Amino acid sequence: FGLVYGTSAVTFFFVLSGSVLTRRFYLTGDASQIHRNGVKRWPRLALPVLVTVLASWACFRLNLYAHQPAATVSQSWWLWYFGYASTQPIVPNFIYALQHGTYLTFLHGDFLYDSSLWTMRYEFIGSFIAMALALFVRPMQGNAIRLYVIYVVIALCNYTDPQYVAFPVGMTIAAY
Numbered sequence: 579f580g581l582v583y584g585t586s587a588v589t590f591f592f593v594l595s596g597s598v599l600t601r602r603f604y605l606t607g608d609a610s611q612i613h614r615n616g617v618k619r620w621p622r623l624a625l626p627v628l629v630t631v632l633a634s635w636a637c638f639r640l641n642l643y644a645h646q647p648a649a650t651v652s653q654s655w656w657l658w659y660f661g662y663a664s665t666q667p668i669v670p671n672f673i674y675a676l677q678h679g680t681y682l683t684f685l686h687g688d689f690l691y692d693s694s695l696w697t698m699r700y701e702f703i704g705s706f707i708a709m710a711l712a713l714f715v716r717p718m719q720g721n722a723i724r725l726y727v728i729y730v731v732i733a734l735c736n737y738t739d740p741q742y743v744a745f746p747v748g749m750t751i752a753a754y
């Protein structure tokens with residue numbers, strides 16, 4: 579079931595993200611790798627999200643979506659609420675779509691115009707968790723203390739939101 583369950587695939591991707599963002603740093607010891615990744619993170623994520631949100635806004639504005647008629651035929655609540663993006667009918671608003679595509683998705687987790695964007699807040703914040711943890715634990719002497727710090731961060735992530743756990747796990751894979 580885990581191979582076809584969407585959330586499992588997303589979690590696997592988050593582990594990969596934590597690993598890929600920190601692997602070069604662990605291979606070279608060059609902290610500028612982490613700094614560059616950190617500076618480029620928001621633009622790399624925001625551009626495709628903004629394009630997606632504005633395209634969806636245009637589809638709403640031009641009345642191109644047929645999710646509610648399809649939901650009536652299929653009896654699907656998921657379709658009726660646009661993939662559970664909203665419990666109310668979506669009224670397209672360009673300024674909100676612009677805000678949504680540039681920062682609300684990343685800071686508040688908004689996904690009104692595209693329900694698959696629920697992952698972007700986790701990706702944005704989680705990648706910084708992995709990069710900061712890598713910068714913090716790499717210079718530490720001794721594996722026991724490193725693993726203890728990693729364990730504490732994983733526990734804090736789990737307490738905050740279990741989706742964040744994947745990022746320090748990915749960083750740990752890169753480290754070891």
